[in-house]
Every structure is written in structure tokens, then in C-alpha cells.
Amino acid sequence: MKKAILIGMSGCGKTTLIQRLGNDSLRYKKTQVIEHYLNFIDTPGEYLEQRKLYRALIVTAVDADEIGLVQDCVARTTWIPPSFATTFAKPIFGIVTKADLATSPAQLEYAQSVLNSGGAQRIFTLSAVTGAGIAELLDYLEEPAPAAPPVFRTSPLRRAAANPSLALPPAASARRMAFNSPEFGELTPEDFAGADQAVRDMTLPVFAAARAKAVAP
Ligand SMILES: Nc1nc2c(ncn2[C@@H]2O[C@H](COP(=O)(O)OP(=O)(O)OP(=O)(O)O)[C@@H](O)[C@H]2O)c(=O)[nH]1
Numbered sequence: 001m002k003k004a005i006l007i008g009m010s011g012c013g014k015t016t017l018i019q020r021l022g023n024d025s026l027r028y029k030k031t032q033v034i035e036h037y038l039n040f041i042d043t044p045g046e047y048l049e050q051r052k053l054y055r056a057l058i059v060t061a062v063d064a065d066e067i068g069l070v071q072d073c074v075a076r077t078t079w080i081p082p083s084f085a086t087t088f089a090k091p092i093f094g095i096v097t098k099a100d101l102a103t104s105p106a107q108l109e110y111a112q113s114v115l116n117s118g119g120a121q122r123i124f125t126l127s128a129v130t131g132a133g134i135a136e137l138l139d140y141l142e143e144p145a146p147a148a149p150p151v152f153r154t155s156p157l158r159r160a161a162a163n164p165s166l167a168l169p170p171a172a173s174a175r176r177m178a179f180n181s182p183e184f185g186e187l188t189p190e191d192f193a194g195a196d197q198a199v200r201d202m203t204l205p206v207f208a209a210a211r212a213k214a215v216a217p
């Protein structure tokens with residue numbers, strides 16, 4: 001099952017939804033801090049409402065497979081800015097809550113449009129109180145987690161970190177430490193014997209630039 005972090009304004013129904021999805025009894029509990037559950041991360045609405053707290057959402061979202069943006073269909077406003085999804089390097093889905101309270105289709109449409117403009121790729125409309133729409137969201141969450149975006153899969157630094165044999169070989173590391181000493185010569189391909197080609201391609205220009213700066217009059 002995917003792990004989702006739920007983000008939405010205060011009172012939009014994040015905690016109640018987590019209780020419903022976990023077959024827990026529904027009881028009001030103001031979320032005061034970021035709370036971790038097995039398959040969910042619950043966040044206080046204030047973290048969306050105060051931009052200076054975005055950074056906490058960004059850091060915490062690293063632990064989730066997907067971001068769930070939540071909008072209450074009876075709220076007359078939103079705190080979800082257009083293109084909010086671009087803040088996160090993760091897939092984003094949307095949830096319209098409190099469908100049982102909607103008195104006109106326009107309320108549901110407004111909430112859906114807010115989530116669309118925020119960048120949600122799929123939108124679920126549901127009620128945690130009646131249970132309507134919950135099964136569809138559960139089916140979606142039970143699909144396997146998507147692979148990391150290509151930028152993370154292919155990054156040489158990421159591969160080097162995951163595999164010590166791809167790290168810089170000792171010869172290159174030692175030379176790097178001494179790059180601003182008079183004995184330092186250019187790094188040569190031999191320094192990288194055994195290193196991953198991508199690590200070499202990335203490292204050589206960086207060292208060359210650092211050396212040029214270090215030896216500049
Ligand atoms: N009728 C109805 N009420 C709901 C629904 N979901 C949540 N509520 C009510 O909305 C109120 C706020 O719900 P919460 O789940 O605490 O909202 P939250 O998003 O966790 O809010 P914060 O913790 O402040 O960020 C509670 O009184 C819930 O009972 C729903 O689907 N239908």
C-alpha cells in the first residue's frame with residue numbers, strides 16, 4: 001500500500017478521513033503536530049495556511065510515496081495555490097471531502113477545480129462520515145507505489161551513495177583534497193580507474209573549475 005501525506009486547510013477533514021480509512025471510530029481531534037501512521041502522514045492545516053511552514057511539509061513528504069491534497073467542498077475558499085504540486089517531486093492526488101454536506105454540484109465542482117489547479121492528477125470525491133467514495137480511494141492507495149522519478153533513479157550521486165563501489169576511488173579522493181596545493185596536477189582518467197563513468201564525467205569538470213579558481217592570481 002502507498003504511504004500518503006495529507007495536506008489541506010484546517011478542518012477540511014484529513015484526520016477524520018485517516019480514521020475512516022483505518023476503520024477507526026470517528027472522533028474529533030485537532031492535529032497539533034505532524035503525525036505518522038503506518039500508511040499516512042497527517043499534517044495540521046496550519047502548515048498549508050502559513051507559507052513559512054511549507055518547508056516542514058516538503059521535508060516530511062520525503063517519507064511518503066504520494067501527496068494527497070485535501071479540499072473541503074463546503075469551504076468557500078482555499079489555501080491550495082495554483083501549481084502547488086510543483087513544490088513536491090512526488091505524484092499528487094486530490095481528495096474532495098464532506099461530499100455528504102454538499103447542497104449543490106457547484107460546491108463539488110469548485111473543490112475539484114481547486115485541486116486540479118493545484119496539480120492533482122486524480123481526484124476522489126468522498127465522505128468520511130457516510131463512507132461514500134472511500135472504497136475508490138482505498139483501491140487507489142492499495143496499488144503499488146510508483147517508482148522514484150527518473151531524475152532520482154539516474155542521478156550519479158544517488159547511485160554512488162547507494163553503491164560504495166561507485167564512489168570516487170582513493171587516488172582521486174586524495175588528489176581532490178590537495179587540489180589547491182602546488183603539487184596538484186590535473187586529474188587524469190587514471191585517477192578514476194574503477195569508477196563509474198557517470199561519476200567521472202560529473203567530477204572532472206567540477207574539479208577543473210575548482211582548480212582554476214584556486215590557482216587564479
Ligand atoms: N459531515 C462531515 N463532516 C466531516 C467529514 N470529515 C470531517 N468532518 C468534520 O469536520 C471537522 C474537522 O475534521 P478534521 O478531520 O479534524 O479536520 P482536519 O483536516 O484534520 O483539521 P486540522 O487537524 O485542524 O488540520 C470535524 O468536526 C469532522 O467531524 C465528512 O466527510 N462529513
Ligand SMILES: [Mg+2]
Nearest residue numbers: 014015030031
Ligand atoms: Mg487533523
